[in-house]
Amino acid sequence: QKEVEQNSGPLSVPEGAIASLNCTYSDRGSQSFFWYRQYSGKSPELIMFIYSNGDKEDGRFTAQLNKASQYVSLLIRDSQPSDSATYLCAVNPQAAGNKLTFGGGTRVLVKP
């Protein structure tokens, strides 16, 4: 079992709809969780992080964390073609110090 798992996609979403991305992790003691967006040929860009159970909203993005079920999700509201990218989930496992473990990413395609 991979430490951080994501569905590779592609997740096809109509413009204006909500894109829902999920990420599960294996280390129950993980402390902080990150979502990165990566456009093709570019570097990962941090868009959200969350460290406590519940929801965290930033503009059109909402991160949701459920530590008991060991998953973190990202919702993109009012999806735009510019949201088409690969979204990487990253987790800071308890014993990893300052290191992050990344999932393989979910590719999102927003169709006009």
Place this chain on the structure above:
Amino acid sequence: DAGITQSPRHKVTETGTPVTLRCHQTENHRYMYWYRQDPGHGLRLIHYSYGVKDTDKGEVSDGYSVSRSKTEDFLLTLESATSSQTSVYFCAISEVLSGSYNEQFFGPGTRLTVL
């Protein structure tokens, strides 16, 4: 790119040659990381540094060495490049401050091809 540059941005080299990639930051962050990104494997940590002259191995460190003689520079060396090291290499930085949670910020990447 949070004050992070990588050089070179693209490099083609031959099997068996040494290669050094450079990461330079202007943020004075303590932590620096080298990752490689390959299709089907995502981002994997090669080496990281938690201060000048303080480095440690990541999950895919075989065939790579690093050095950090100054806060702002973190060098990744492939002693004898192999075709399996063809990849995109990203440098990242972070700082652990009160109220922060080890957010890592990435450089623009170096595309390395080993023929």
